[in-house]
Amino acid sequence: xxxxxxxxxxxxxxxxxxxxxxxxxxxxxxxxxxxxxxxxxxxxxxxxxxxxxxxxxxxxxxxxxxxxxxxxxxxxxxxxxxxxx
Numbered sequence: 574x575x576x577x578x579x580x581x582x583x584x585x586x587x588x589x590x591x592x593x594x595x596x597x598x599x600x601x602x603x604x605x606x607x608x609x610x611x612x613x614x615x616x617x618x619x620x621x622x623x624x625x626x627x628x629x630x631x632x633x634x635x636x637x638x639x640x641x642x643x644x645x646x647x648x649x650x651x652x653x654x655x656x657x658x
Contacts, residue, residue, distance in 0.1 A: 574603065580614040584622035586629075591622070600625065 581588045594600040595612065600622050602612035614622075 574613045574615060577602075577612045577614070580619070580622065583619055585626035586622055594625065
């Protein structure tokens, strides 16, 4: 598990972008602390967040980046494809 700041550094999104994507249901934290509302992300969420960051860098904006029918599956495919090159 990684906190929102570490997740932001690892995937290339800002903390505020992660908060936005949480509220939009695109990248929902694996756990949220009930007392502090601090967001915690699982390691397997990093590829999804990196894909969203890549889509943003090439000019895709919300809702276009969320238009993938299954963004998590796309992120896993992207990760596997990147390792083959």
